[in-house]
Amino acid sequence: MLLEIKDIYKTYRKGKVKANDGISLSVEKGEIFGLLGPNGAGKTTLVKQIIGLARPDSGSITVDGVDAVANPGYARQKCSFQSQTQAPIVGLTPLQAIELVGKIRGGEKADIKRRTRELIDKLEMNEWENTIGLNSTGGVQRLVSFCMAVVEPGNIVILDEPTNDIDPLRRRLLWQEVQGVAEMGSAVLLVTHNVLEAERVVNRLAIIDQGKVKGVGTPAELKNDRDNGMRMELILEPGRTIHELPDFLAEPIISNRRILARVSQDRIPEAIEKANTYKNDGLVEEYSLSPTTLEDVYISMVGRIEGEELPEGTAA
Structure with missing residues (x-):
């Protein structure tokens, strides 16, 4: 398993608020795993612990076999992350921003240029690629953030509501790219509250509410229950x-x-x-x-x- 989460507890306000209440799940190489739940369910809190931005009260998280709680730097190195907030690219064009992140993540210059061009073309972003300090629609900014997360994907790619504000056509194109990232071998953790999209694209999912896992399995398994x-x-x-x-x-x-x-x-x-x-x-x-x-x-x-x-x- 590329990602294993066992019995994670995380509380706030001196234990009065249980953000995560005994969560356990795992994600395999090449799998698209959905984390499905309403706002406030504990999804973002769990993601912050995976990438070392928060520490669980108890439980374990391993990333590619390494203790991510004890080694948060390793977890951040192995994970690519698209957050809910837009990535600021002041002073850069989308093309420059995507290439820069790829280089920071250690990609070869020629490979990053090829992959950046591929993403811009496939997501039909050509009309904005050379716009400095992009100040366009939220959907375009969202696409740029997605490209920055997958231009040099980590072993684990975490996408937090990646299709927010994106038009239906490019949303479909984006899901094709997500599937391509999984086919390249990354484990994809998709955080969403969109049930219909989750049913179409994930291999397995966990339904989370009030910090607890309410159900886990393939869409078919959950429906057959x-x-x-x-x-x-x-x-x-x-x-x-x-x-x-x-x-x-x-x-x-x-x-x-x-x-x-x-x-x-x-x-x-x-x-x-x-x-x-x-x-x-x-x-x-x-x-x-x-x-x-x-x-x-x-x-x-x-x-x-x-x-x-x-x-x-x-x-x-």
Whole structure:
């Protein structure tokens, strides 16, 4: 394993706040591993400990077999990191900034020039490559930060919300580059709260909330842990309310006009009939029935959609 984390505890405010509460996970060479959870779940705190910017209260972290807690300098040397904040490149063009980081990380001059050109071309950043002190959209700055992290990738590449503010086309191109980095042999740790993106790109993931690992495995394994039911989604008409949901809508979660629930196989016909009744009565704008998604698993473990606290039960 390139990265092994065992029973990590990290607290703040004299132990009153548990940022990490017994976290254990591992990431292999060539693997894209997702760290999925809402804001405040403890993801960034864990990353800071991996790269030696914070020290755990207890537990162990090994990077390529070396104790990263005792040797934080080694961990920083072996890890490439893209943080949530934009990398400042005042006085430099994107091309110069990317090449500079590659050289600092020890890459050969010719290799770094070739790799920088490759990244700029593949991510379609050519129109900005020679703009000094880039003061453009957040998405372009985000792309530059990503390139700086992967131009000379470490054994472990940590990407913290890499697609924030990036347009859909270049987001797809970026994920292709992430897969390429993993294919070159780096272990990629992807930190995100975007469930749909995580399901498409990761090999395995851990769902984290309130400092604890709620589940770990491949997307398929996590989905298969639930029963063989289906997911029903109801979108209420504006201003309308369903005061009492039928019992075949199991584990309902409500967010504004959206209702998500699980329906067992034997009650699917009943659920469809009821949804059509709601639609005909003007209560529901639309509904859908589909297989269980990673979002369903995430919501069942975390109880949030897009950072909101969600009540269980009936609509208000």
